[in-house]
Amino acid sequence: MSIVTEQLNRTIAPVIKDATEFELKLKPYEKYVLDNGVEVYAVNAGTQEVMSVELVFSAGNWYEQQNNIAAATNFLIKNGTKDKTAFQLNEHFDYYGSHLTRGCYNETANIVLHCINRHLATHLPVVAEMITDAVYPQHELDIYRQNMQQRLTVNLKKCDFVAGRLIDEYVFGKNHPYGVYSNKEDYDALQQQQLQAYYKQYYTEGKCIIFAAGLLPADFAQQLNSTIGQLPLNKKEIPAIVHPLAPAEQMKYRIINDEKGVQGAIRLAQPFPNRHHPDFQKVQVLNTLFGGFFGSRLMSNIREDKGYTYGIHSYILNHISTTAWMISTEAGRDVCEATITEVYNEMRDLRDELVDEEELQLVKNYLIGTILGDLDGPFHIIGRWKNLILNGLDENYFYNSVNIIKTISAKELQELANKYLQPEKFYELVVV
């Protein structure tokens, strides 16, 4: 008897399960409401003894009357309370290997704690203290102002930084929270009392939601309630503020920021509706095909065929009230115009020709695979939930999105390309 071994044929791909056959489940959250009305969304999962607690305040630059107040108030919330200096606050978290970070966005600003579970009880009272007792010392504001101004002067030398600011201004207008950017004088104008007032209104007595994830302690809800739950939050309605959009009239811009620059930062953008628009989720698929992943049309042509750039990407900005569809790259100075021409050529192909089944299947499988990988681990799961909840959406949106990826047709994608991927709708900017 002889054993016949089959010769391995390396040209034939192994059989795969189409990712579109996978069933995706978004693990549900648990929800509690603290004594003061603060809503808590929690995902209890994971393998390591670590967790995150994110306090989201309606305190972004949407609510400020003067540039940079929101960002400065958020940053300096960690730089001193009635009882603790900035150093003592930092040392408190650092000692336990924990991270207390903060960030300021458009509608929201947050305080985020990452720690090993057993240290949570030590940290929560200090987080509460930061929400009620931050003092905004003058010397801390002075150092912040000086260092931010210095950082700005360095950033203004970078073509990608300058381009990022200008394109937002063209799309949204420079007085809109999505289009505004920092100038040196804005930092000069910051006053201690302004920060203290903003802090009182939007943090101490502000509107707060909590997102938590990790292997949460059994008494997590009680721990939160006895600390954050006792603060004077959520007492007042936050003001309803409408910011009119002021998109620029001129569509094309070429700017020299650095005479000796060897690359240009290219940004193309068109205004786009928010997640509640019926086209939004479908356009996510079209965008992926166009410039949303390594195998996209833009990458394949402009990086992998022409070698004009290290990377080119398209994406929908993560804004809540309205947004924009953006294409972004840094390309060799002498090939910037050629790059823009190729971007428009790719738009034309998507308008004129149906995407073939193989490429469509690839994009679908890629997207589903990404979501599957991205639902891995408690921090990723709560991140999805947070995005849904802050945008006024629920799990139906998630499942609908998965369904759209699985079922969208080449014809629908072509129709969307004809509706949106029209060069004359795009602002066009090159900063060298």
Place this chain on the structure above:
Amino acid sequence: MIQFERYTLSNGLRLLIHKDAATPMAVVNVLYDVGARDEDEKQTGFAHLFEHLMFGGSINIPDYDEPLQLAGGENNAYTTNDLTNYYCQLPAENLETAFWLESDRMLSLAFSEKSLDVQRKVVSEEFKEHYLNKPYGDVWHKMREMAYKQHPYKWMTIGKELKHIEDAQLQDVKNFFFKHYTPANAILVVAGNVETENVLKLAEKWFAPIPSGEKYERKVPQEPAQTEARRLEIKADVPLDAFVKTWHMASRLERGYYITDLITDILGGSASSRLYEQLVKGKKLFSSIECYHFGSVDNGLLTIEGKLVKGVKIEDAEAAVNEEVQKMTEQLVDEKELQKVINKTESTILFEDMSVMSRANSLAYYELLGDAELMNTELSKYQSITAEEVLAESKKIFDERNSNTLYYLSKN
């Protein structure tokens, strides 16, 4: 504790399996024992350029990315001065696709002129984007050249000059591949929702038939002890003066490495660290300051780097840095401060180990260092470090003769 199993295939390829049933995904990580330190000084940037070429098609498969994306997968790679690492993640059911793709490019690349031509341009743009077209972008070119006279750490992963990349020829690419990209020089880690039996079967099927290749013997000249302080002053079109100073430090497996890692955390790395508290907040000499090292396998560089507040004289800034460094060599760090940086290390390890991709990465890296099991003993090494050891190591490192100082001054 990170559990794993270890096997060696008949061709010398090392295989580690790490199971985690909590994820629906599988990770395949292939680490090649080659980095920028293995390059010829006249042909630098090659290990990294090569990383790009690994996506330009292999001998039997015209495109790496497409089939992987079709299987719902994602991938990336990175090159350091020490190693090159490729990793992909995909739904566990489609694990074999990753075996098929990774084994074919270990067998041989397609070596197409077109791919080389395009990737030369792409890497040139990467070079420009990160090192030429950014203020302070060439700091590390200058610093490495000053600090290393013998060791190939004297050039950066991206390469010494753009020209080396622009001049790369297809024959060079082939030579490099057959020298370094062999089973004998690689470590394969398969992790996630996988079964041992199946992984072994797939490894046998796809990787075992690849010829072993010659084991590359690394002959890297080690850097002799530095005996004289080195200094360099440059003027450039930047808005602020910057100060960068480095000291030679221990290699990755020495105890001194772990101690130095804690020293960098005591000095920099957080808002309660000494340099930030004293020089940014207290004396207001710097608008930002950091202390770090690169985690190099051979002897690395402890680095202090900061941007000066406009108007501050750089000599004053340097004196203040030296004063903090001096303290490290004269006074025992107190127990609370030492415990703080050990706790930070514990937390960093726990957070890193959350993702299966990161665990697979670490296993491959520690196996490269000699034994994947090192991954499980790292924390206890840090925990056993004493204040006396920190003092002794500080004395050893912070000797002015062992230092390299760069004044990066604003022309304006």
